[in-house]
Amino acid sequence: MDKNANKKRNIKLRSSKYYLNKQKTMRKLLFLILTLIPMTMSAYDALINGIYYNRVSETEVEVTYKDNKYNSYSGDIVIPERVFYKEKEFVVIGIGEYAFYNCDGLGTITLPETLTYIDTNAFGNSNITSIEIPQDVTTINDNAFFGCSNLTAITLPENIATIGDKAFSNCTDLSYIYCCSTTPPTIEKNTFDQEQYAWADLNVPQGCIDTYATAKYWEEFKVKKEFDADGVTSVANERLTIKEIFDLNGRKLSQTKQGVNIVRYANGTTKKVIVK
Numbered sequence: 001m002d003k004n005a006n007k008k009r010n011i012k013l014r015s016s017k018y019y020l021n022k023q024k025t026m027r028k029l030l031f032l033i034l035t036l037i038p039m040t041m042s043a044y045d046a047l048i049n050g051i052y053y054n055r056v057s058e059t060e061v062e063v064t065y066k067d068n069k070y071n072s073y074s075g076d077i078v079i080p081e082r083v084f085y086k087e088k089e090f091v092v093i094g095i096g097e098y099a100f101y102n103c104d105g106l107g108t109i110t111l112p113e114t115l116t117y118i119d120t121n122a123f124g125n126s127n128i129t130s131i132e133i134p135q136d137v138t139t140i141n142d143n144a145f146f147g148c149s150n151l152t153a154i155t156l157p158e159n160i161a162t163i164g165d166k167a168f169s170n171c172t173d174l175s176y177i178y179c180c181s182t183t184p185p186t187i188e189k190n191t192f193d194q195e196q197y198a199w200a201d202l203n204v205p206q207g208c209i210d211t212y213a214t215a216k217y218w219e220e221f222k223v224k225k226e227f228d229a230d231g232v233t234s235v236a237n238e239r240l241t242i243k244e245i246f247d248l249n250g251r252k253l254s255q256t257k258q259g260v261n262i263v264r265y266a267n268g269t270t271k272k273v274i275v276k
Contacts, residue, residue: 043067043098048083054096062094062119070098074105076264080250081112095122102126108270110262113248118144120164132272133157135180140167149173156180158229163187168196177221178203180229184215197221205229 044052044064052072053061063079066072083090092112097119100106103126111131117139123131125147132155133140142164145151153176154168160181165188168174174196179185182205192200202221204212209226212218245253246262253261256273264270 046083046085048085049080051077051079051083052099053083053085053090053092055090056094059090060093061090062096063092063099064096065098065101070102071104073100073103074107076107076109076244078110078246078250078262079112081114081248093117095119097121098124100126100128108264110246110250110264110270112250117141120144121146123148130154130270132270133160135159138162140164142166143169146170152176154178156185158182160185163191165190167191169193171196174200176201176203178227178229179212180205182208182211184212184218187217189217191217192220194220199223201225203227 043054044066045055046053046061052064052066054064056062061083079092081092083092091114093114094117095111095115098121099119100109100123101121102124106126106128109128109131111134113134113136115134115137117137118133118141120141121143122141123145124143127150128148129150130153131145131151135157136159137157138159138161140156140160140163144164144167145154146166146168147170148168149170149172151168151171152173154174156163156177156179158180160179163185167187169190170193172195174192177192177196177200179202197220200221200223202212202218202224204224204226206226206228209224212221212224244264245256246264247253247257248260248262256263261273262270263273
């Protein structure tokens with residue numbers, strides 16, 4: 001009887017220890033989940049003047065999104081070249097992953113001249129109609145503008161070197177592509193859709209049409225034209241009604257000033273203009 005009683009008591013003790021250990025394990029797991037929740041809910045390091053940023057180096061930041069619901073921006077957006085946070089200056093060098101993803105309420109967007117890259121899905125499924133990419137951008141990553149069904153025109157800068165897979169795929173209204181680089185950027189077969197290869201007008205710098213005609217995948221465009229790729233327009237020659245004017249730091253101006261200005265027109269287009 002004593003042996004059976006001891007046996008039952010040992011079994012009970014082992015069961016209690018197992019239960020306690022299981023409880024400890026569950027508590028640790030719950031604590032881990034709770035600590036991870038803020039990481040998934042917030043995607044940014046700082047919110048400055050309505051724009052979300054992530055720090056990428058000691059002196060540089062990229063534009064990002066608010067949380068994993070995306071659709072973080074609406075209306076007209078002017079991204080400055082530099083921002084100040086905690087008494088320190090940072091240069092805006094990139095549009096990060098998913099920054100403007102699913103932003104179906106966007107108006108016009110002005111990008112800073114300090115930009116060097118546009119990351120994966122940065123503008124995916126947004127409703128932008130046109131965009132001029134700054135001169136120092138060298139890389140546009142995969143799916144950067146995927147599904148921008150209202151995008152009708154793009155201007156690719158002189159220094160662009162690489163455009164990723166499906167970067168402009170499913171942009172069903174894309175009709176005008178201006179590439180300012182005399183050397184065709186590296187693209188993938190599906191950077192553009194077959195429909196774009198067939199129907200969009202590819203505009204390249206004067207004297208470069210033969211280069212693009214033999215470049216991998218660029219050769220697929222049926223219509224190729226040459227244009228003057230100086231990148232600026234004279235205000236005096238503009239017939240469009242000017243709505244707003246900004247300097248390169250995103251500050252609103254009452255009128256154009258000497259040098260380069262960002263001019264937004266009543267029809268929704270935005271251009272760099274130079275006043276001498």
